[in-house]
Amino acid sequence: MLCADSTGGSSASEEGAQLQKMWVTFRKKASLPHDCPPEAATLETGAREYLHSFLQCSVLFFQSLTGIHFTPPSDDGQVFSDMCMFLNIPHSLHTLLDKPDSSSSPGYSLRRLAGSWSSHSRLRELGAGAVASLPPILRQPRQLISLPRSYSDLVNKASKFKCANHVVDGDDGQAAMLCLLCGQMLCTNSYCCMTDVEDEEEEEDNQPGHKRLRIGGLTRHAQTCGDGVGMALWILEVYVVLLDATNIRHVKGCTLTPPYLDQYGESDPGLRRGSPLLLSEESVQQLDTVWFQHQVPERITQEMEQNRNLMGIVWSQM
Incomplete structure (x- = not known):
């Protein structure tokens, strides 16, 4: 200057x-x-x-x-x-x-x-003469991960997935989920990735004999990755799973159509038809909107009102 x-x-x-x-x-x-x-x-x-x-x-x-x-x-x-x-x-x-x-x-x-x-x-x-650099005040919002164009790439990734907690050889790919917030592969097997956590609400109430809660891999991951909010792609089931675990006692969730569609604009749950699925930019933008505008809990509530069967799922064990 x-x-x-x-x-x-x-x-x-x-x-x-x-x-x-x-x-x-x-x-x-x-x-x-x-x-x-x-x-x-x-x-x-x-x-x-x-x-x-x-x-x-x-x-x-x-x-x-x-x-x-x-x-x-x-x-x-x-x-x-x-x-x-x-x-x-x-x-x-x-x-x-x-x-x-x-x-x-x-x-x-x-x-x-x-x-x-x-x-x-x-x-x-x-010291004298040193100039401190000023970091930019505005920060870019956290974005969802980039996804491959072809769904077959994700299927191959799931087929190679091995759970670190699964000591018996088996098909871990069926339970593999891809976190859309950080890209980490998660296991949702109830028999290898369930963990016990303290019921903090009962502990704060000073109630004797407070119980421990059992939660699954996605619920546990959501606590650290999304501050209790989870968004993951269940690869072989071909679903996007939304999870609201901000209250560990009352975890809620729902499933959405993934951003991969066939040539007719339809998804293929469970890969039953075997149709090639390609990334839909419009569907990706819709997921981005849900994430950027903090609509995950609201969207889960809407889906539960339309599909009562979602209320019967123990989402905390997901």
């Missing part, structure tokens, strides 16, 4: 000049070189870019929390100020950066927090 006069010069905005002063102040607290601040315009542009990303996340969170929707303005130059107005925070950096005259001033908490960060021992370890 180019060095500039700490006053910001006649061409620098008031906000940029304030950022320069804060840059010098906090670099002093961090025991880092502070005699050559960046140009005011550079600091102001960088601050607004990072604030813009943070405000976008805040707007999305506020929309989900309150149900009040944000309408973006037609003029891109107004997006920043409109987001600030939507969140009921000052849209002017001058208001936030101006030296506070009391603890109730908008800039008081900001300066106190920034000062605390600047005094952190980790910054001193960086």
